[in-house]
Structure formats: structure tokens, C-alpha cells
Amino acid sequence: MARPIWTGTLSFGLVAVPVGLYAATEDHSPHFRQLERGTSDRVRNLRVNERTGKEVAYGDIVKGYEVAEGEYVVFEPAELEDLAPGRSRSIEISGFVRFQEVDPIFFDRTYYLGPRGKEYANVYGLLLRAMTETGRAGLATFSMRGKQYLAAVRPEADLLVLQTMHYAEEVRDPHREVDNLPGEVAPREKELATACQLIEALSIDWEPEAYHDTYGEQVRDLVEAKLTGRETVAAAPAPESTNVVDLMDVLQRSLRQAGAGEDSSGQRSVAQPEVAAAKHPPAAKHPPAAKHPPVARDKAAAKNAPAAKKAGAAKRAPAGQDLSALGKTELYRMATEQGIQGRSTMTRDQLRQALEEVARPRRRLRAVS
Template sequence: MARSIWTGVVSFGLVSVPVKVYSATQDHDVHFHQFQEGTGDRIRNKRVNERTGREVDYSDIVKGAEVSDGNYVMLDADELDAVAPGRSRSLDIHTFVEQSEIDPIYYQKTYFLGPGSDETVRTYALLRDAMADADRVAIGTLVMRGKEYLAAIRPDKDLLVLETMFFADEIRDPAKELDAVPKRAKPDKKELQVAVQLIDSMTAPWKPEEFRDTYTDRVHELIEAKAEGNEVTVSDEAPTATKAIDLLEALRASVEAASKRRGGKTATTSKAAPKKKAAAATKKSATKKAPAKKAQAKKTAAAKKRAPAKKTAA
């Protein structure tokens, strides 16, 4: 069973909910060691005093912050711990918001939030169910691993999930980072129509298990091939950029290819088809039912003529 990486309480109003934080994700990257080329000699990183050239023990290292050119203020671990707000072990909820209001760029990493103990399951479930009924996400702050985080807590089925977030001043301004930000322009109507059709034809339910890290798979294949002395197959080149004059044709060809993969019908065609069939079926049914009503009316009229007239009492 996984170990929690943070324990504390979630506080909102006068209510405190003991919780434990667990990692929700894991990477599957290939981890490499460093060697000197042409040898089997490992490369090691050492902490070396740049003046004396001697190696320094980790316990003898302190942190320094530059305050002016070449001048530093030295801080040791105890001094940093003294000002760290994490001693309170509290995740304070400041507000509740609608999840649609949060730009995904603010999300950093996902964690599972579990009850602090068996005795606190009831208060944990109360917070989870109240947030689910209100359809809200809690926004708060916590200190974890020596860093303060903005955090979002959201209900997810039986669990609460915590998303660490970037602060607003950590989000870069694209206007300052990009060479040029494309301005909004009125697109060609035909190109836009075919582009939307292409998106429709490629639309499908979200199934994350259908996607794999194919690059890491190929790295593993490369390692196995070299270990066995086999030749390495070269991957395909990256596609070249589509020229503006070829855009419409490229879009149409893409729609046709997507249509073939889906059995010859685009998403727009398959959506419209059932409506037409239903309308035709209704019309046909109505046509068949009409003569039946007329025949029934004729039978009723004939029966009335044949029926003997009732005698009235004298």
C-alpha cells in the first residue's frame, strides 16, 4: 500500500477534516546513467568546493541567496524551517468556485486526498458530498515539501482529489514569450466548414487507456535491439508544414481519410441520417394508417343503415 506524502487537516469555516495526501500519478520514463564515451566508466557528480577543489559533505552545505553582485546571505536548514508556514499542517480553504472558471494552465500535479483515519471518514464524506451537490471546487493553500502551493480540491466519485496549482505570477504572458501572437482574423468560410467537418469526423468518446507513450516504447525497443546486437529501424520523419494554398485540399483529404476509417460516414452524415430515416418511417406509417381509418368509418355507416329502428313507447 502506498504511503502518504503529507498529512494535515482541511479547514473550511469552523470545520476541520483530517486528511492524507497520496501521489495519484507516476512517470514511466527511461532513466539513464552517464558514462565516458568508448568506456564502461561511470560518471559521478560530486559537490566540490570551487576554490579548493575538495569534495564537501552534504551536511556541511548551506544555501545562499544573492542580494547584490557577488554578495550572498547564507541560510541553513533550521533558519528556513523557522519561517516555513508548513508547521501548521493545515490546508486552508479560502473560497469555492465553479470548475469551469479555472483555466487548465493553472493545474500542476494531481494527488489523491484520503481520510486522516477511520474515525474521520464521516467528516471527509460530508465535505465530499456537499461539494458534489453544490458542484463546486475548493481553492486553498498548503505547504508541502518546503514549498507553498495553491491547491484545488474537487470531488471525484468516492474520493476527493487535490490539484496543486501555479500562482498567477508563475503563469507567463504569451505576448512576452512568443515571437508573434497570431491575431484573430475572419477565416475563409469554406475552409472553416471543412475544418469543422474534419473535427466532427475525428470526434470520439474519451478513452485514456487507448493511448500509450509510443516514444518510450520505442526507446525500450532500441535498448533491447542494441543489447541483442540487432539493427535499429529508423522512425518516420516529421510531417512538413501545410502550405496555405494547399490547406483546403489537405482538409478535404483528411475528412475523406477519417470517413473511410469510420466506415464511410462522417460524423455529420451519421448524425443526420437517423433523422431522415425516422421522418421517412413516420410518413410511411401515416400513409398506411389513413386507409384503415376510412375503411372503419364506412363499416360503421353501413352498420347503422342495417340496424332496425328502435320503437318508441306509446
């Protein structure tokens, strides 16, 4: 079991329960060491006096708060540790709000909040149940590692979750930070209807297991390729910006790519917006499974037995190839030849499934002709 990164007391009113704070997420990103080119010598960051260029020992470093250019108020580390944030061991809930009313931009990091002993399970469970019944989250402040945090404590299934939050003054005004915001936009009705149809055609269920750090996977594939001396694959260029003049054409081609139907000539056709709205009403939660992009089918495909997967891939593979036996580099090359969009961010399984999807309509059309 993981050890808590913070321990203290969670309280509301006169009710208090000892709790521990546990990290809810972990970093799987690839990490690199800095090396001097042409050697395997590591390069380290040192604490250096910028005036003398000499390294400074950690024990000789104090904190300085700049009040004017080159002028500082100096603090010893112990002076800052004596402030309240360094001593706080309490998460005190000051009020309860509806969680849906809090703008997600205020949320920062997520932690699990658990009782520090079985003897506190009843009080912990009472708070969990009461917050679940009322649909409320508790707003609190607490201190950890010399910093005071605003936090939301909310129920999640069978435990409490704490999410640290930004203070209001830390959230920037988008109208001051972002140039060229559109303001009130009045799109043409046909463009709006087609854009809504495209969103419905691309609607999927939220399945977190279907999403992966594709950059990390590409880095690991590149490491493997370099170790084995194989040819490396460059990422595809970013898509070009959409021209306002061609907006309707781009929307229609996007619908065809999403799978909005096929005509007798084998070209996927787009229904008129009025007809499309009837096929994809706004209340529909998600379109048929056939319209889901490859990334959303990973979870369902993983449930099939390996032998069935290979047999299915062999049937649907272009030119009769067994795609399940191919490596990512070869699958990427084939996806490039087929013009599959988004291939540079796909995993090996997603590339294989996208190629199988491309093969299905072609095989069907040849059978009809």
C-alpha cells in the same frame, strides 16, 4: 497500501478532518545512467566549489540569496525550516469556486486526499458529498517540503482530489512570450467548413487506456533490438509545414485519409462542406466507429478473445499474412511501404490494426470489380 507523503488537517469553516496526501500518478518513463564512453563506469554529479574545484560535503553547504552580483544573504538550513512553510500541517479552505471556471493552465500536480482513520470517514464523506452536490471546488493553501502551495480540493467519484496550482504571477502572458500570434483570423468559408468536417471525422470518445508512452515503448524496443543484434528502426521525419496556398488541398486529403467515403473508382472522395455538415452535425458527439483512428480502437479490440483476434487478422492481412505473429520492426516496415501516417508513434498493436484497416477497402473493391 501506499504511505502518505504528507499528513495534516483539511478544514473549512470550523469543520476539520485529519487527512493524508497520496501521489496520484507515477513515472513510467525510461531512465538512463550516465556512463563514460567505452566503459561501464558510471558518471556522478558532485557538489563542487566552483572556485577551488574541490568537492564540498553536504553538511558544509548553506543557502545563499543573491542580492547583487556575487553578494549573498546567507541562511543556515535550520533558519528556513523555522519559517511557517516548514511547520504547516493544515490545508485550510478559504473559499469555494466552480471548478470549470478555473483555467487549466493554473493546475500543476494531482494528489489523492484521504481520511487518516475510519473514525473520520463521516466528516470526510460529508465534505465530499456537499462539494459534489454544489459542484464546487475548495481553494486552499498549505505547505509541504519547505514550500507553500496554492491548491484546489475537488470531488472525484468517491474521494477528494487535491491539485496544486500556480500562482497568478507564475503564469506567463502568452502575448509577451509567443511571437506571431494570428490575432483575428478570417478564413475562407469553404476552408473553415472543411476543417470543421475534418474535426468531426476525427472525433473520438476519451479513453485514457488507449494512449501510451510511445517514446518509452520505442526505447524498450530499441534496447531489445540491441540485445538481440537485430536491425534498429529510425523514427519517421516530422511532417512538413502546411503551405497556405495548398491549405484546401491538404484539408481535403486529410478528410480522405480520415475515411470520408469512397467513389466508384476506389478513391475516397470528399463531400462539399454543405453536404458534409449535414452528415456530421456539430452536436454529434463522435463519428461512427469505422472513422476512429487505430489508437482509439485498442480498447475495443482488447475485449475480443485472442483466437478471434488472430483469425480476424489472418483474414484481413495483406497478402494473407497473419499480422498478429509479426514483430514491431516488420510491422513498421510494412506500414512504411503502405504510407501509413503517424506510424513512428504507434505501438505494435496500433501498427497491426492500421495495416488491417488498409487491407479492408482494397479487398472490398476487388470483390466489387
